[in-house]
Amino acid sequence: MSLTSDEVNFLVYRYLLEAGFTHAAFVFGAESNVAKSGISGKEVPVGALVSFVQKGFQYMELEANLNEEGTDVYGEYTPLSARDILVKDIEELKVTVRDMKEAAQAEQQDFMAAGPREIAEAAVRRLAGHGAEVISLTWCPNSNLLASASSDGTARIWDLEETGSSGSGRVCVCRHAPQGGAASAELTCVEWAPDGQLLATGATDNAVRLFSREGVLRSTLQGHRGMIMAVRWNKKGDLLLSGAMDGTLVVWDAKAGAQSKQYAHHASSVVDADWRNNTTFASCSQDGSIAICKLSDPKPQRHWQSAHSADINSLRWEPSGKLLASCSDDGTVKIWQATAERPLHTLAGHVGPVTAVRWGQSGSGKSHLASCGEDGSVRVWDAEAGACVHEFSEHDTAVSIIAWSPDARYLASGDASGRLLVWSLRAGGVVRSLQAPSTIYDLRFNADSTLLACCTSEARPILVADLKRQS
CATH class of the missing domain: 2.130.10.10 (YVTN repeat-like/Quinoprotein amine dehydrogenase)
Structure with missing residues (x-):
């Protein structure tokens, strides 16, 4: 499944309208020929663009958490920040997930974090x-x-x-x-x-x-x-x-x-x-x-x-x-x-x-x-x-x-x-x-x-x- 450029343009146009950016929506709609896309606004739910982006983030987050075989989640599921997902590709996200898991594990297993500083x-x-x-x-x-x-x-x-x-x-x-x-x-x-x-x-x-x-x-x-x-x-x-x-x-x-x-x-x-x-x-x-x-x-x-x-x-x-x-x-x-x-x-x-x-x-x-x-x-x-x-x-x-x-x-x-x-x-x-x-x-x-x-x-x-x- 893939989105066409007309469908993406319509989603952006609808988002601008819903967010109250009426002038920006008018200019964008005119330049992208939204009226000629043939898409009925009645069939597109409110908040469609935000919903698409959120689901894309969730998919990237899930993929970054999969094991090497891609068959299951690797260890404890690790949530990622929206900024990480925006600026990193999938391989970089996998490294981020591994680092976060190791840091969490280290915090749990750091036997030197507790106890006396001076060795008895x-x-x-x-x-x-x-x-x-x-x-x-x-x-x-x-x-x-x-x-x-x-x-x-x-x-x-x-x-x-x-x-x-x-x-x-x-x-x-x-x-x-x-x-x-x-x-x-x-x-x-x-x-x-x-x-x-x-x-x-x-x-x-x-x-x-x-x-x-x-x-x-x-x-x-x-x-x-x-x-x-x-x-x-x-x-x-x-x-x-x-x-x-x-x-x-x-x-x-x-x-x-x-x-x-x-x-x-x-x-x-x-x-x-x-x-x-x-x-x-x-x-x-x-x-x-x-x-x-x-x-x-x-x-x-x-x-x-x-x-x-x-x-x-x-x-x-x-x-x-x-x-x-x-x-x-x-x-x-x-x-x-x-x-x-x-x-x-x-x-x-x-x-x-x-x-x-x-x-x-x-x-x-x-x-x-x-x-x-x-x-x-x-x-x-x-x-x-x-x-x-x-x-x-x-x-x-x-x-x-x-x-x-x-x-x-x-x-x-x-x-x-x-x-x-x-x-x-x-x-x-x-x-x-x-x-x-x-x-x-x-x-x-x-x-x-x-x-x-x-x-x-x-x-x-x-x-x-x-x-x-x-x-």
Whole structure:
């Protein structure tokens, strides 16, 4: 069924008459030749145009609420505003409905909205065992196995399903025998494979190692001539990328335990690296450059030689791979596109070095970019618009690390004094806080956001906070 232009014109003409706009109705009727349309006014009910518009709105609202198969309403029926229906197409309305449903669900399930802000002592587990400072932490993607990397030459895998509040439970110790004549093998980084079956570590003896989830050494990967600075799995989990102080990056075949590719385009130490997808990655260096490499090409696809005017501290791809974020001691955050020679945005606001950038992605697919700096602030940006949408400033000292919860509802930050804060974007403030003994080196949420682990600059126990526990 469709309306002809004559029928639409007649409905508008009748609406103007019914609304009392007699002169406007006369002019419109004359210009649109309403008298020649052949439509009998007696057959058209009063308020016909308004009725048509209302029914159209209801149809659009219903269509936006349907599930992917179009067979039923998706969850609770969500009413839309007339303005949304007027200015958005059906796909945009579906996104609006999903966002509204998620917001309503988050409000109902936000276990951190209620309860004490300060995390109770009884809600904190202490995992003791390392003989030196713990540098890095990572949660297994599909279980509550927490891996830690320490300067004592070991990684440890803690089973938090079995670990009680006293910190006791099953622990696997992954020992690192120094390679290549090195005096020691102090760990610098650690990361689980996406399927949770392998754990990768990097160390000061220039070697990368792969362990099983039971702590059994599977491979020792040698190819760098400098301390390992970063290890990153691709999304598929078949390739491992490592970056080192010698300026090289190596792509390893995890199954074969062998080198696949090597890149040496940086003039100084690699600081950070991140996969865009299964075959493309980005890296940054102390030389101020950022490069994007594709495995099929021996040379970088894009190489920004002077990406920042000072040391780069961190870079991360937005989950869709559309945007790349970097931060630097020059006080800026920059947003890059792989196809452009210049940054899309240079985000200013921090005073002094920016120490980290991290992306979070909500269930609707919307991405948020967070940054932290030595000025004690934490900022959340609209990366596409290039605007700061939240500024959190409750830290009194430099913020060293930030981490999103997997659903991007919460953002955790840790500072040089050992203060840990959990922020809620919906609430716009702090919902949990904890005082650790010294500078927080790393912090991570587990898969369901109920546990938050942190490690510090002293040889103290790892702290694991139960965020749901009220006392």
